[in-house]
Amino acid sequence: MLIHPTRPAHPLVEPADFAADRLPGPVAAHEEALRAVHRWSREYLCEPHPDLGRRGDVCPYTGTSLQKNVFFLSVHPGRPTDPAELADLLLHYRDWFAELEPTSGPAAQFKTILVLFPDLGGDGGFDVVDRTQEMLKVEYADHGLMLGEFHPGPPDKEGLWNPRFRPLSSPVALLGMRHMVPTDFPFVRGDDVTLAVYLRLFGERVPTHLRREVQAAADRLATSGS
Incomplete structure (x- = not known):
C-alpha cells in the first residue's frame, strides 16, 4: 500500500x-x-x-x-x-x-x-x-x-x-x-478536442492499422478549423 x-x-x-x-x-x-x-x-x-x-x-x-x-x-x-x-x-x-x-x-x-x-x-x-x-x-x-x-x-x-x-x-x-496511448484513437475520434490532443501526442507514432483512419480524422479536423 x-x-x-x-x-x-x-x-x-x-x-x-x-x-x-x-x-x-x-x-x-x-x-x-x-x-x-x-x-x-x-x-x-x-x-x-x-x-x-x-x-x-x-x-x-x-x-x-x-x-x-x-x-x-x-x-x-x-x-x-x-x-x-x-x-x-x-x-x-x-x-x-x-x-x-x-x-x-x-x-x-x-x-x-x-x-x-x-x-x-x-x-x-x-x-x-x-x-x-x-x-x-x-x-x-x-x-x-x-x-x-x-x-x-x-x-x-x-x-x-x-x-x-x-x-x-x-x-x-x-x-x-x-x-493515453496510441491505440486510444477509437475512444477519442468522436470528440474534436480530445482528438486534437491525441494528434498532438501521437501524430508521428500512430499504429499502422490506424493510420488511414487517423489521417482522415486529422484532415477533417483541419478542414473544420479553417
Missing part, C-alpha cells in the same frame, strides 16, 4: 496487497468493495467477452498494468452529488499519478489509478460519475490522460465494436485514470 506524504487519508492499494488474507488496516473497512473491483479487473477486464465484438481482452491495457504492479485502487466513502466535488478530489490523484514511480521506461505507460465510490447507488446516484467524467475528460486528455467512468448502471456508452454491449459496467462505481 502506498501512502501520500501530505494526504495519508487516501492511500493506494497495490496488486500485491490482495495476496494477503486481509487488506491493510487503513482500507480494511472497504475490503469488500476493493476485492470486488480487483476481482472484476482480473476476471472481466483481462478476459475476452462474447459480446465485445472483437478478439482479445475487454481491456488490453489492464493485464500488463496488473502484472507490472502499477494498478492502484483507492476508496472514498459517502454519496457525492456534485461533479465539482469529485473534480477537486481527483485533482489529488491526477497530481500523484504524475509523481508515482515509474515515471519513465516501458512500465510507466501502464500506470492506472481507480478511485472507488462504494456508497453510490442507483436511483440517479451513479449520474455524478458520468457527469464528472464528461466534465473532466478534455482537461485530463490535455495532460495526456484518459479518464473513464464505470458503475453498475451501467454507463450509457456503447461498445466500440458492438453497440448493444456496455463495456463500462463494474461492480462498484469508480473513475479510472491512465495514460
Whole structure:
C-alpha cells in the first residue's frame, strides 16, 4: 500500500496487497468493495467477452498494468452529488499519478489509478460519475490522460465494436485514470478536442492499422478549423 506524504487519508492499494488474507488496516473497512473491483479487473477486464465484438481482452491495457504492479485502487466513502466535488478530489490523484514511480521506461505507460465510490447507488446516484467524467475528460486528455467512468448502471456508452454491449459496467462505481496511448484513437475520434490532443501526442507514432483512419480524422479536423 502506498501512502501520500501530505494526504495519508487516501492511500493506494497495490496488486500485491490482495495476496494477503486481509487488506491493510487503513482500507480494511472497504475490503469488500476493493476485492470486488480487483476481482472484476482480473476476471472481466483481462478476459475476452462474447459480446465485445472483437478478439482479445475487454481491456488490453489492464493485464500488463496488473502484472507490472502499477494498478492502484483507492476508496472514498459517502454519496457525492456534485461533479465539482469529485473534480477537486481527483485533482489529488491526477497530481500523484504524475509523481508515482515509474515515471519513465516501458512500465510507466501502464500506470492506472481507480478511485472507488462504494456508497453510490442507483436511483440517479451513479449520474455524478458520468457527469464528472464528461466534465473532466478534455482537461485530463490535455495532460495526456484518459479518464473513464464505470458503475453498475451501467454507463450509457456503447461498445466500440458492438453497440448493444456496455463495456463500462463494474461492480462498484469508480473513475479510472491512465495514460493515453496510441491505440486510444477509437475512444477519442468522436470528440474534436480530445482528438486534437491525441494528434498532438501521437501524430508521428500512430499504429499502422490506424493510420488511414487517423489521417482522415486529422484532415477533417483541419478542414473544420479553417
